[in-house]
Amino acid sequence: MLKRKLLTLSVIMAALLLISCGKSDGDNNGNGDTEAKLVGPLSEIMDSVYENADLPQDFRDSMADFDSGEIPEDSAEYLIGTADVEYTEGYYSMPMLNVVPYQCILLRLPEGADIEAAKQTISDHADPRKWICVEAESVIVENVGDVVLFVMGDSPTTNAMRTAFLELGE
Numbered sequence: 001m002l003k004r005k006l007l008t009l010s011v012i013m014a015a016l017l018l019i020s021c022g023k024s025d026g027d028n029n030g031n032g033d034t035e036a037k038l039v040g041p042l043s044e045i046m047d048s049v050y051e052n053a054d055l056p057q058d059f060r061d062s063m064a065d066f067d068s069g070e071i072p073e074d075s076a077e078y079l080i081g082t083a084d085v086e087y088t089e090g091y092y093s094m095p096m097l098n099v100v101p102y103q104c105i106l107l108r109l110p111e112g113a114d115i116e117a118a119k120q121t122i123s124d125h126a127d128p129r130k131w132i133c134v135e136a137e138s139v140i141v142e143n144v145g146d147v148v149l150f151v152m153g154d155s156p157t158t159n160a161m162r163t164a165f166l167e168l169g170e
Helices: 002-023 042-052 057-065 072-080 117-127 155-168
Strands: 065-071 088-096 102-109 139-145 147-153
Touching: 042 072, 042 102, 042 147, 057 065, 057 102, 065 155, 072 088, 072 102, 088 147, 117 139, 117 147, 147 155
Parallel strands: none
Antiparallel strands: 065 088, 088 102, 102 147, 139 147
16 A cells, blocks of 8 residues: 555656646747737836846936937837837837937737747847937847836847846746
8 A cells, every 4th residue: 555655656656747747848949939928018117127227327327318208109110120010008218319329118918919020020120220310239129928028228238137137938
């Protein structure tokens, strides 16, 4: 009787071990995470990303001069780079003066949207030289669930923003 219980317990433990080994912690290798879901207004998600990003103090100090808000319909193509991405909610954050080549955009895509296609469209139309006198060195487009992050700027800043954003989906 004891052997049977130990054998049953061993089989259950082995099954649990196999199930947990096959489980993924999310795909943060540039393909985003389509399983997780970010809830709440994009303004709050943006605040969380900035709060958790490993940004230098001089960047944080310059954020006092940033403009942010819902993406106005007449500015969407300029901010996103294209009018070919359908979204239900959009939020931007960027310096008011364009001497710093930086912008951060969050888009919530409609239910059933092809997220990978939307990300590719954004990447294809991103213009890191849109500020004329300055150029962003890095363009990142990621997603967690139906929320897409589109950030352009210097590499340390964009990478910090990517990391903080993807960690929200964990």
